[in-house]
Amino acid sequence: MHDLYREIILDHAENGRNWGLLEPNDFDHEEHNPLCGDTLHLTLRIDDEGIIREVGWDGSGCAISQASASMLGERLVGMPLKDAMQIDKQEVLDEIGIPLTINRVKCALLALKVLVVGGMGKREWERIEDEEEDDS
Amino acid sequence: MIDHPDYGYDIAAVRADFPILRQNHHDNVPLIYLDNAASSQKPLQVIESIEQYYKGYNANVHRGIHKLSEEATSAYEGVRKKIRKFINAGSRREVIYTRGTTEGINLVANTWGREFLKPGDVILSTVMEHHANIVPWQILSAQIGTKVMYVPILPNGTLDMDAYERLLRDEPVKLVAVAHVSNVLGTVNPVEDMVKKAHEAGAKILIDAAQSAPHMPLDVQAIDADFLTFSSHKMIGPTGIGVLYGKRDLLEEMPPWMGGGDMISTVTLQGSTWNDLPYKFEAGTPSIAEAIGFGAAIDYLSNLGMETIHAQEQRITAYLLERMSEVPGITVFGPEADQKGAVAAFVVDGAHAHDVAQLLDAEGVAVRAGHHCAMPLHTELGVSATSRASFYLYNTYDEVDILIEALYKVQKTLR
Numbered sequence: 001m002h003d004l005y006r007e008i009i010l011d012h013a014e015n016g017r018n019w020g021l022l023e024p025n026d027f028d029h030e031e032h033n034p035l036c037g038d039t040l041h042l043t044l045r046i047d048d049e050g051i052i053r054e055v056g057w058d059g060s061g062c063a064i065s066q067a068s069a070s071m072l073g074e075r076l077v078g079m080p081l082k083d084a085m086q087i088d089k090q091e092v093l094d095e096i097g098i099p100l101t102i103n104r105v106k107c108a109l110l111a112l113k114v115l116v117v118g119g120m121g122k123r124e125w126e127r128i129e130d131e132e133e134d135d136s
Numbered sequence: 137m138i139d140h141p142d143y144g145y146d147i148a149a150v151r152a153d154f155p156i157l158r159q160n161h162h163d164n165v166p167l168i169y170l171d172n173a174a175s176s177q178k179p180l181q182v183i184e185s186i187e188q189y190y191k192g193y194n195a196n197v198h199r200g201i202h203k204l205s206e207e208a209t210s211a212y213e214g215v216r217k218k219i220r221k222f223i224n225a226g227s228r229r230e231v232i233y234t235r236g237t238t239e240g241i242n243l244v245a246n247t248w249g250r251e252f253l254k255p256g257d258v259i260l261s262t263v264m265e266h267h268a269n270i271v272p273w274q275i276l277s278a279q280i281g282t283k284v285m286y287v288p289i290l291p292n293g294t295l296d297m298d299a300y301e302r303l304l305r306d307e308p309v310k311l312v313a314v315a316h317v318s319n320v321l322g323t324v325n326p327v328e329d330m331v332k333k334a335h336e337a338g339a340k341i342l343i344d345a346a347q348s349a350p351h352m353p354l355d356v357q358a359i360d361a362d363f364l365t366f367s368s369h370k371m372i373g374p375t376g377i378g379v380l381y382g383k384r385d386l387l388e389e390m391p392p393w394m395g396g397g398d399m400i401s402t403v404t405l406q407g408s409t410w411n412d413l414p415y416k417f418e419a420g421t422p423s424i425a426e427a428i429g430f431g432a433a434i435d436y437l438s439n440l441g442m443e444t445i446h447a448q449e450q451r452i453t454a455y456l457l458e459r460m461s462e463v464p465g466i467t468v469f470g471p472e473a474d475q476k477g478a479v480a481a482f483v484v485d486g487a488h489a490h491d492v493a494q495l496l497d498a499e500g501v502a503v504r505a506g507h508h509c510a511m512p513l514h515t516e517l518g519v520s521a522t523s524r525a526s527f528y529l530y531n532t533y534d535e536v537d538i539l540i541e542a543l544y545k546v547q548k549t550l551r
Binding site: 034101104 | 200401412
């Protein structure tokens with residue numbers, strides 16, 4: 001049990017960093033995970049150079065989805081938006097650091113999905129989600 | 137003994153994989169199964185994959201967090217990837233699970249058809265279609281005011297391509313709905329050419345691949361089909377599962393058909409939003425065991441190779457037609473062997489198809505008799521019913537010989 005829910009995940013899930021939506025903002029998008037009923041709403045403030053200066057989010061759902069939002073949000077501050085869109089999904093999964101099965105990967109990637117769908121559209125997210133999957 | 141060409145695979149080993157072929161049809165009369173166009177037999181690999189699922193990891197898919205659900209989801213979604221590869225779709229999201237070909241066509245009629253067809257638009261089917269590619273369009277037309285028209289056939293059982301082009305030119309055709317291979321005539325229609333002409337005329341095209349997917353390599357991108365649909369049970373897989381392939385842009389803009397679990401993103405009492413492809417079209421608990429069995433069937437066919445299977449079917453079809461032409465008083469419908477799938481619908485002079493089938497059954501030979509869900513075609517051919525022998529990868533040249541001997545016996549009995 002301890003392996004599955006590392007303390008850092010529980011900490012992020014309970015004390016989400018950058019909790020609360022920003023108003024006004026330069027980026028505002030929300031997505032859902034129908035499996036768990038997770039919702040995630042992400043807002044960003046972006047400066048004239050395209051650098052993410054502030055992150056604010058809220059949502060509800062499982063510990064994995066909320067922790068990954070908190071972890072990703074911390075990482076985004078100071079990052080150019082265009083680089084943020086390119087964050088590798090495997091890096092996000094590695095940061096969660098626990099083995100995830102097929103149904104739970106969707107929880108862990110929900111925050112990244114919000115970022116990519118909000119920035120580049122649903123089709124781009126589906127492309128990322130399907131990477132490596134169709135090699136079988 | 138005639139020296140037959142090689143099968144291209146170990147026919148004895150293949151036959152040994154199909155338990156049903158080992159049994160006698162009647163006392164001391166072995167089974168000669170020649171009703172493959174209706175449904176194929178299943179190998180042990182398919183039967184055992186279903187047993188393994190029910191014994192080892194039976195659970196619902198996409199919903200559960202527990203290990204069984206994860207295993208079931210992985211297996212179920214793994215098959216979708218196999219199907220993608222089998223038909224060379226661009227993405228697994230273009231592979232929609234259905235109950236079979238019929239459901240695939242009805243899905244397109246009820247979603248794409250209702251959304252994008254207008255009163256007066258023409259849906260162009262053909263005279264040789266199975267009822268599944270006629271009736272859904274008639275129902276839709278009665279409801280929304282579209283019109284169904286039909287490409288006629290030539291005396292040799294091929295489509296009248298001049299008429300096809302004329303209809304595309306002269307009528308407001310918005311959808312062509314055509315069989316890749318006729319389930320009666322065996323005619324292999326020139327679908328790549330038909331797709332090109334349909335697109336030039338501004339029409340979409342749906343291909344009923346029920347009789348082609350089991351027998352030949354399929355490449356939906358090379359064909360450039362807008363929709364293509366087929367069934368597992370005709371290709372050594374279980375009943376109750378099939379595939380609708382659709383181009384992603386079309387599937388994206390189509391509304392869902394059936395509502396329920398798994399197809400939604402969010403639901404409130406005021407309204408709902410739809411899940412991503414392909415799940416938008418997959419409401420409710422799907423046929424999980426059947427999909428897993430279908431995966432085993434695709435593995436089996438892929439291991440032998442669809443090219444190899446197709447080449448052998450062409451050889452056995454040529455031999456069948458040659459032998460049938462030796463029997464006086466028998467008429468086989470459809471084109472020559474090089475334009476034909478492994479199907480021979482025929483009539484015996486002076487005998488009704490049902491009597492022929494009954495007497496063949498007594499000889500252990502299982503064929504179908506009737507109109508094979510293609511009444512308009514039989515009307516066109518001027519016969520009320522035909523008998524139909526249809527072959528698959530496990531059938532042998534010896535079985536062709538047994539059919540021919542049995543036909544001579546039928547003629548003696550009914551004369």
